[in-house]
Amino acid sequence: MNFWIIQGLNGLAFGSLLFILAAGFSLIFGLMRVANLAHGAYFMLGAYVGLAALDAGLNFWLAVLAGAAVVGVLGGIVERLVLRRLSGKPLAQVLVTLGIAFIIADGCLWLWSGDPRPVPMPPGFEGVYRFGSVAFPKYRLFVVAVAVALAVALWLLLERSRLGAMIRAGVDDMDMARAMGIRTSLLFTTVFCLGSVLAGAGGVLAGPILSVYPGLDSDMLPLALVVVILGGAGSLTGAFIGSLIIGFIYSYGQALLPDLAYVILFLPMVLVLTLRPSGLLGRRLA
């Protein structure tokens, strides 16, 4: 029984990390129709920047901010200088983000070498909570709390704020939104920055659980894709549900079938594509 509870909590924690990763991807994809293939690289870059900030003597929370800020600024620059020139050509935009992903990944390898680096737990979160006979790491519960807070914040932003109304309008009908006087160019940059900030912060937050290593980017990017395909493109609720499903499968799979854990992660995607190609809560991928 304890096994199921502990692995369930682990799945919840991993799913929470995936949600932080996939939410940014889904926001960008939903609004701009850009499948940002650099998203995994942003996540890894955020983690490395966080690590550098810790090495420089900053505390964990400032490291999270640093990772988020650096990646957010980078995202804004990429959107303004590169994606902007290719607007209206989604395929070209995707290919450019793939090129950027390679540049970032190799740059990280160059700057921080190839050794996996553990990230220390933030002070105050090192221990475990005990619930009867079950012990569970504090930090993982904290990550779950962050993801829930993020989900609520994003929901408020999208459903209750003016910016959110503009984003929703853009997702529904970009041309109409533009005609109504929404400055979509500014909106694109804002959303791309926001998505990048989430990836950067997510990278640092994931550090104590996953540690940081070259290849983290290409491990995480397919998971973000799977979550988005599973949940439905452009749907945050879908991303949330998809993240939890993948998180649980990963956790139980890792414990029960370690050889094939990575592969069975993709089973729900295969199943959903067969039964409901648009994803659980999405419209058709186009």
Add this chain to the structure above:
Amino acid sequence: MSRPIALALAAVIGLALLPAAIGSDYYVNLASQILIASILAMSLNLLVGFGGLTSLGHAAYMGAAAYLTIYATAHAGFGHLAGLCIALGGTLLLAMLFGYLALRATGLGFLMITLALGQILWGLAFRWVSFTGGDNGLGGLKRPQPFGIDLAQATSFYHLVLIVFALAFLAIACFTRSPFGQSLAGTRDQPRRMRALGYNVSLIQWISFVYAGVWGGVAGLLYAYYHQFVSPQALHLTTSAETLLMVIAGGAGTLTGPVVGAALVLILKNVASVYVTRWVMLLGVVFVVIVLFVPEGLVPGVARWSRRLTARWRRPAASVPAPLTAEHNS
């Protein structure tokens, strides 16, 4: 019609004489690598250029065929011919399955799904250690000696690759010129109209996907016999992306584009790796530069420039409008 055939014959004869001209095994091997990569890029180009289906998982077929043939031949004790059949049969089934799944979406969805499916295979190769050897890969494949020809020699192996390359080029060219290939281009440009005309769009795309996958498998066979070794790297996203870069750099939707692209990327890789270790970064930069500045690819791009130049040379001051290039982006 006779001019293209004459050109093709001249190209094949020129390529066949190439080893004698360059004389060093290193460069003959590089030429073999370029031809193998060209086969993979040409098969991907069927999807990207002619079908408007941008796949980011095309290394899957090369890698799967390479793993299957090495496993069957060097580890399970099958002969070379049986190994070849197992590898191609396995690749065929894989392409049938992946095509069924990926073609449930179009455009960016197709790209994302092929990427994810490709990563499944990479994960399988990396983690299923008892079958694939994990990170250490699979080796032990010996090149055969058909009719007493020693394929261990760089030059004779190159000639084998050249024969297969010529067959692949012919098969892919015939495919694109055939009514079926034309209907594939129709599904790229006007899927709705094709559907209204009674074409089964998804079936056309699926058959093309499987056909492209099998040619990817042929590239994988040659890859396996060339390296006599395969590791998860052959299945990695970087390999798929590199192949896509070859197609896009050379010119998607042209017959010679992928070959030019493969030559460009592999020469760049081999030359650059002498001077810089940051090959992946360079790959990324080349990607960004090509997409930003030569989006139609080098073959159509150079053709356009040379047309402009010759037009200017013939009739000064006459401005030639740029030809409309096919837009396969959305």
